[in-house]
Every structure is written in structure tokens, then in C-alpha cells.
Amino acid sequence: MPMENQKSDLLKRMENWQIQLEDEWSLEEIQRVLKVFDTLAEQTGTSSIPQLFNHQITILKHSGRPGRVGRTKGNEIILDDNWTDWTFAHELGHRWNNAWDRLPEQRLHQSVGAGKFEWLKRALRRFEKWLERVFKKFDVKKKIDWPTLWYQPGSAPPPCGVDRNFNASEDLAESFAATIFPTEAKTRTNNVATRAIAFAKSWDWSTTFSDYLQTPRGQITLQTIKELGSNNEYRV
Numbered sequence: 001m002p003m004e005n006q007k008s009d010l011l012k013r014m015e016n017w018q019i020q021l022e023d024e025w026s027l028e029e030i031q032r033v034l035k036v037f038d039t040l041a042e043q044t045g046t047s048s049i050p051q052l053f054n055h056q057i058t059i060l061k062h063s064g065r066p067g068r069v070g071r072t073k074g075n076e077i078i079l080d081d082n083w084t085d086w087t088f089a090h091e092l093g094h095r096w097n098n099a100w101d102r103l104p105e106q107r108l109h110q111s112v113g114a115g116k117f118e119w120l121k122r123a124l125r126r127f128e129k130w131l132e133r134v135f136k137k138f139d140v141k142k143k144i145d146w147p148t149l150w151y152q153p154g155s156a157p158p159p160c161g162v163d164r165n166f167n168a169s170e171d172l173a174e175s176f177a178a179t180i181f182p183t184e185a186k187t188r189t190n191n192v193a194t195r196a197i198a199f200a201k202s203w204d205w206s207t208t209f210s211d212y213l214q215t216p217r218g219q220i221t222l223q224t225i226k227e228l229g230s231n232n233e234y235r236v
């Protein structure tokens with residue numbers, strides 16, 4: 001099949017799923033986007049992508065910047081030039097969370113008791129940043145990174161480790177990506193645990209579970225995807 005026809009066929013599939021592409025997308029990129037959606041449907045048994053995203057349009061854009069990450073604002077996903085499948089799956093998790101007014105994120109953190117003392121930690125983190133600025137003023141190049149103030153992952157291991165940027169939304173987005181790529185998640189979490197300091201060992205589920213879908217977080221995320229992907233009752 002000529003490349004242009006192939007491209008328009010794939011774009012048609014996306015249109016049916018209410019996914020809009022802005023800017024130029026190569027055939028290879030379009031194939032990768034579709035593959036992530038196909039894997040999502042396969043892993044979760046979702047039969048309707050539009051239903052899963054609450055019948056809202058999702059817009060994909062290029063940031064035009066070098067890099068491998070992305071950002072999500074409302075219904076827009078903006079990807080850097082060298083985006084990876086994991087990056088896209090992660091941003092899609094944010095998009096999914098937004099489509100349901102953050103219900104998936106709330107359900108996840110409530111189920112595993114994550115984010116304990118977040119109200120207090122948030123204030124203390126602001127203090128931590130202020131302290132960093134003060135240090136800088138006095139030419140002390142000290143980066144304060146006090147793990148006690150990090151978002152607490154609760155009674156179940158987080159998808160792929162925790163750092164200072166981890167919070168309820170990142171937890172959900174990582175969990176969504178890990179549900180699409182449960183085996184890759186295992187490798188990632190193992191790598192993080194190998195790099196991380198001793199106390200991070202408690203996060204390393206890769207030694208106890210065969211893949212992410214077997215973990216408590218994986219099961220909760222999968223359950224929420226299944227429910228929202230099939231039930232119109234939840235429409236918000």
C-alpha cells in the first residue's frame with residue numbers, strides 16, 4: 001500500500017477514537033501512537049477507547065524541543081522530539097485522569113493510603129524551596145532534598161520508585177503506563193531500586209511480583225480502567 005494511503009488509513013482509526021494530531025507526524029510516529037492504544041486495549045480488555053476517555057477529544061502535539069519527555073494540559077498531550085512509548089503512555093495516563101476529573105487518581109491514593117500528611121508536607125516543601133533560595137543567596141550551593149517530605153506511596157509499592165517530584169497525579173500516570181507495559185515497569189522499578197539509596201529497597205516489587213499487573217497498584221488501576229472503559233454511569 002502506498003505510504004500516503006497507509007497514513008490516511010491510520011489517521012482514520014485515530015479519528016474514530018477521537019484522537020487529533022496537530023503538526024506533522026511521521027508514519028512511524030503514528031504507528032507508535034496506535035500501538036500504545038492497541039496495547040492498552042489488549043492489556044485491559046477495553047473495547048471502546050472513546051468510552052475510556054469519557055468521550056472527550058484528545059489532542060496530540062509536538063513540543064519541537066529535543067528531549068524524551070512530554071507534558072499534558074487538560075486534553076492536550078505535548079511530546080518532545082525523541083518521545084518514547086513509555087513517555088506517551090505516561091502522558092496518556094494524565095490525560096485519562098483529566099478526562100475523569102481526577103477520579104482515577106483519587107481512587108488510587110485512597111485505596112493504597114498514599115499521600116499521608118500531604119497537606120503538611122506541601123507546606124514544608126515550600127519551606128524547603130525557600131531555604132534553598134536563601135542558601136543560594138549566600139552562595140551555598142546546597143540542594144535540599146529531604147526524602148521525608150516526598151509523597152508517601154502508602155501501603156503498596158509505587159509503580160517505578162519515588163522521587164521529590166512524585167505526587168498523586170504522577171503516581172496515577174506512572175501506574176497507567178505500567179499497566180500498559182507491565183513487564184517494562186518491572187525492569188524500570190528494578191533499575192530505580194538498584195540506583196536508589198538503601199531505604200528505596202522497600203519499593204522494589206520486581207523481586208516479589210511477576211509483572212506490574214500483579215501488584216496491588218496494578219490491580220486497582222486495571223480495575224478502574226475496566227470500570228470507566230465500560231460503564232456509562234461514571235460519565236462526568
Ligand SMILES: [Zn+2]
Binds near residue numbers: 090094169170173
Ligand atoms: Zn507526569
